[in-house]
Amino acid sequence: MDGGSFVDGLMLSLQPINIFWIIIGGFLGTVVGMLPGLGPATAVAVLIPVTFGMDPVSAIILMAAIYYGAMYGGSRSSILLNTPGDGSAIAATFDGYPMAKKGQAGEALAISAVASFIGGLIAVVGFIFLAEPLATFALKFGPAEYFLLMLLTLSAIVALSIGKMVKGFLAMMMGLTLSTVGIDTQTGVYRFTMDIPHLSEGIDFLIVIIGVYAIGEVLYNLLTIDREKKEKKKVGRVWFTKEQWKRSKWPILRSGPIGFLIGVLPGAGGSIASMIGYTTEKQISKKPEEFGKGAPEGLAAPESANNAASVGAMIPLLTMGIPGSGTTAVMLGALVMLGLRPGPLLFEQQPETAWALINSMFIGNIVLIIINIMLVGLLVKILDTPSKVLYPIIVILAFIGTYTLSYSTIDFFLLLIFGFFGLLLKVMDFPLAPLVLALIVGAEMEQNFRKALLSSNGSFDIFFSSGVSIALVILTIVSLLYPLIFKFFKKRSRVNNPDQASKSS
Numbered sequence: 001m002d003g004g005s006f007v008d009g010l011m012l013s014l015q016p017i018n019i020f021w022i023i024i025g026g027f028l029g030t031v032v033g034m035l036p037g038l039g040p041a042t043a044v045a046v047l048i049p050v051t052f053g054m055d056p057v058s059a060i061i062l063m064a065a066i067y068y069g070a071m072y073g074g075s076r077s078s079i080l081l082n083t084p085g086d087g088s089a090i091a092a093t094f095d096g097y098p099m100a101k102k103g104q105a106g107e108a109l110a111i112s113a114v115a116s117f118i119g120g121l122i123a124v125v126g127f128i129f130l131a132e133p134l135a136t137f138a139l140k141f142g143p144a145e146y147f148l149l150m151l152l153t154l155s156a157i158v159a160l161s162i163g164k165m166v167k168g169f170l171a172m173m174m175g176l177t178l179s180t181v182g183i184d185t186q187t188g189v190y191r192f193t194m195d196i197p198h199l200s201e202g203i204d205f206l207i208v209i210i211g212v213y214a215i216g217e218v219l220y221n222l223l224t225i226d227r228e229k230k231e232k233k234k235v236g237r238v239w240f241t242k243e244q245w246k247r248s249k250w251p252i253l254r255s256g257p258i259g260f261l262i263g264v265l266p267g268a269g270g271s272i273a274s275m276i277g278y279t280t281e282k283q284i285s286k287k288p289e290e291f292g293k294g295a296p297e298g299l300a301a302p303e304s305a306n307n308a309a310s311v312g313a314m315i316p317l318l319t320m321g322i323p324g325s326g327t328t329a330v331m332l333g334a335l336v337m338l339g340l341r342p343g344p345l346l347f348e349q350q351p352e353t354a355w356a357l358i359n360s361m362f363i364g365n366i367v368l369i370i371i372n373i374m375l376v377g378l379l380v381k382i383l384d385t386p387s388k389v390l391y392p393i394i395v396i397l398a399f400i401g402t403y404t405l406s407y408s409t410i411d412f413f414l415l416l417i418f419g420f421f422g423l424l425l426k427v428m429d430f431p432l433a434p435l436v437l438a439l440i441v442g443a444e445m446e447q448n449f450r451k452a453l454l455s456s457n458g459s460f461d462i463f464f465s466s467g468v469s470i471a472l473v474i475l476t477i478v479s480l481l482y483p484l485i486f487k488f489f490k491k492r493s494r495v496n497n498p499d500q501a502s503k504s505s
Contacts, residue, residue, distance in 0.1 A: 009355025021062040029069020040070035083214040088270025088306040095298030113372035119304030120365040122256035123311035143451035148472035156279040156479040172434035179442025216422020248300035259305030263312025270306035277305030
């Protein structure tokens with residue numbers, strides 16, 4: 001790291017105009033992240049024309065602030081309404097929404113903000129010292145390694161559906177099936193499109209997320225609306241307790257580096273980072289049975305991971321010119337139009353630009369935690385909104401978010417179909433996470449699997465040809481065996497401590 005370039009970048013990021021863009025970008029990102037379907041990629045794409053007259057450094061700082069600001073905002077609707085803003089915020093519904101239902105919405109929002117802040121700072125520090133070696137490591141990931149990474153993610157989330165593993169597996173298979181809809185990019189064959197031209201490009205996973213979570217949740221709540229009228233919803237305090245912080249601090253510190261490393265891998269993204277952060281904490285937790293019921297560490301871990309992943313995704317963009325996520329792909333196009341050429345020469349030819357961006361991310365995380373903590377008191381009031389007002393608003397936002405994806409009314413019908421499908425899954429007690437995650441990674445997983453076999457002339461040895469792939473295979477097997485190992489040690493502890501087992505029963 002060149003100390004002079006670092007200082008020049010820091011001074012550049014501290015200019016009043018760039019501080020202004022950090023604040024504006026962070027606020028806009030937070031707001032956009034809360035809206036179903038309008039993820040960071042959409043926000044950056046919409047604002048590209050605004051950046052044409054801007055200084056290139058200010059433009060990239062603004063786009064980056066919108067990106068990681070949306071990572072903060074995506075969890076707000078997950079916690080309060082069980083409606084993820086985008087794929088990376090799904091894991092926040094697992095324990096964030098149960099906390100809100102228990103009257104701990106304020107604590108959940110505060111934990112989410114602090115976890116995102118610390119995860120972001122960990123990632124920025126990692127960026128400063130590890131950008132070059134991590135970029136080199138990411139190049140070792142070929143199609144086989146990417147396939148195994150996605151397989152590990154799916155196996156982990158299914159294995160953690162303890163007590164519902166069969167349903168979790170079935171939900172995963174449904175998601176993988178949905179991911180095959182559309183034109184096969186390798187053969188050009190139409191698959192499961194039912195002669196509907198709109199489906200030739202596949203089903204956008206955001207439509208499924210909004211339908212299953214938002215519409216499905218509204219429909220489910222309508223079935224129990226009489227019971228909810230008798231209960232006064234509590235919003236709780238606007239800061240977490242010492243006990244909640246004690247349970248959250250180590251998951252935050254563990255999940256930050258995990259999310260950062262996964263974010264560095266081109267195409268992995270915040271969805272996989274947050275899921276792996278969540279599953280890792282559940283596997284090592286002494287109280288795994290509390291996950292999914294409002295465990296603070298179950299919210300803190302994925303929030304730290306997905307925000308760290310958004311910073312990590314900037315490494316392949318800046319050092320190799322390879323987009324690390326959908327949002328950075330949009331940013332790459334914008335940077336080229338602005339005259340910047342991301343890649344190995346960026347740090348040599350325009351070091352002050354690169355370091356200004358890195359320093360702005362550090363400043364931006366400080367700005368964002370202030371914004372999000374200030375908004376906690378306002379956001380929790382959403383829970384006081386009467387159901388007859390709140391539910392129509394959720395439905396309207398869901399339809400607006402869906403329409404902005406491709407501006408097609410056919411997506412409205414898909415939204416309703418998946419809304420009723422989500423209601424059915426919830427009534428039958430199916431876990432939703434395996435379905436949605438499988439849909440998100442399914443297409444990339446299939447393509448990487450087929451590319452790997454093509455490059456090896458059909459030999460499966462390619463999946464065991466490198467140290468990285470062997471390690472991923474071992475981790476996948478361990479994650480699948482985890483439920484059996486967990487049950488074994490639980491039974492053994494009961495045998496060794498019969499008095500404790502009788503007290504708990």
